[in-house]
Amino acid sequence: MTYARRGETDPASSPSGRPDPDGARVAWVDTAKGICIILVVMMHSTLGVGAEMGREGFMHWVVAFAKPFRMPDFFLVSGLFLGRVIARDWRSYADKRVVHFFYFYLLWLVIQSAAKYGQVSGGSPLGFLQHLAHGLYEPYSTLWFIYILAVFSVVTKLVRHVSAPVLLGGAALLQILPIETGSFLLDEFCERWVYFLAGYLLSARIFALAAWAPANPGPALIGIAIWAVVNGALALTPTSLGGVPTLAELPVVGLLLGLAGAVAIVAAASILTSHMSRAAEPLRYCGQNSIAIYLAFFLPMAATRTVLIKTGIIQDAGLVSLFVLIAAVAAPLILERLVRHTPLAFLFRRPAWAHIVPVRPALRLQPAE
Numbered sequence: 001m002t003y004a005r006r007g008e009t010d011p012a013s014s015p016s017g018r019p020d021p022d023g024a025r026v027a028w029v030d031t032a033k034g035i036c037i038i039l040v041v042m043m044h045s046t047l048g049v050g051a052e053m054g055r056e057g058f059m060h061w062v063v064a065f066a067k068p069f070r071m072p073d074f075f076l077v078s079g080l081f082l083g084r085v086i087a088r089d090w091r092s093y094a095d096k097r098v099v100h101f102f103y104f105y106l107l108w109l110v111i112q113s114a115a116k117y118g119q120v121s122g123g124s125p126l127g128f129l130q131h132l133a134h135g136l137y138e139p140y141s142t143l144w145f146i147y148i149l150a151v152f153s154v155v156t157k158l159v160r161h162v163s164a165p166v167l168l169g170g171a172a173l174l175q176i177l178p179i180e181t182g183s184f185l186l187d188e189f190c191e192r193w194v195y196f197l198a199g200y201l202l203s204a205r206i207f208a209l210a211a212w213a214p215a216n217p218g219p220a221l222i223g224i225a226i227w228a229v230v231n232g233a234l235a236l237t238p239t240s241l242g243g244v245p246t247l248a249e250l251p252v253v254g255l256l257l258g259l260a261g262a263v264a265i266v267a268a269a270s271i272l273t274s275h276m277s278r279a280a281e282p283l284r285y286c287g288q289n290s291i292a293i294y295l296a297f298f299l300p301m302a303a304t305r306t307v308l309i310k311t312g313i314i315q316d317a318g319l320v321s322l323f324v325l326i327a328a329v330a331a332p333l334i335l336e337r338l339v340r341h342t343p344l345a346f347l348f349r350r351p352a353w354a355h356i357v358p359v360r361p362a363l364r365l366q367p368a369e
Helices: 027-053 058-066 070-079 090-115 117-121 125-137 141-158 164-176 184-201 203-215 217-235 253-275 277-288 290-296 298-311 317-339 343-347
Strands: none
Touching: 027 058, 027 070, 027 253, 027 277, 027 290, 027 298, 027 317, 058 217, 058 317, 070 141, 070 184, 070 253, 090 117, 090 125, 090 141, 090 290, 090 298, 117 125, 141 184, 141 290, 164 184, 164 253, 184 203, 184 253, 203 217, 203 253, 217 253, 253 277, 277 290, 277 317, 290 298, 290 317, 298 317, 317 343
């Protein structure tokens, strides 16, 4: 088995698996990220509608189907490019993989908390400050994903000289064991780190799969179909075991389904990007701007849900969930586009002052004479 280790040449830069020294975006990776961010927003939108309306709709079935692989794939894709920077000095590495995430986490911790001021503060400025302080060591609400990516990056660099099989085996054991520390951050670390590590350590294999799938769409689609049937059967079949709602959440089974689902999304995204580029373009665009969606979806989601439910225009919980999802994805994309070249660009683009390594100016190509 091939592992990407210690900052060697990073293959995670083109659908063919060839290194890309220019660091250009990879179309299928953006498509996979687009699929993931939509599934994440779908989960929050649908469960919120279900709780408010007191009933479920067809979107709940989609959310249940995606549960085993939704976050595993996001973390696996997030680890793909770690090999490009992990061998750098700590200052440069921290700027890229730690300060970057914490900038957006802290900024949007304040924004989200301010939007829920009465709820999080008890109506007092001191309560608000205490809430923000708590958010420094226990990630707040939907922002936990960004926070934990920084933690994953630090821990992975610290242990990168450990044998890859030992690392993966240890991380898999953390995922399998029923660890409940009482700390959301620690519990989620144990539950998710293995997928981030897999993305980093197995990046060469993953990119080889992404190159193989569109070149062999028949076998790849058959494999995806088999996975979908197995995943659906396990994700939608309840168990009688306390604390384990479905077969997909059984120890070991959950880990295998998470990895299998991540692989399936990689193959599907690569096929979509190669053979259905126009259809994949909206997904790719969402992936390119996934951080904007992730940071800002909560406000349009809550607002749309409130309007639709209070007006009673739509009675079907599934349709309400669908419209809430569309609004929650589209609004941040529109907002990002509107502020991109304004003083508010700092909402989604880290400004120069928030770097601990000087920002190199973009290369400007001169017109040919």
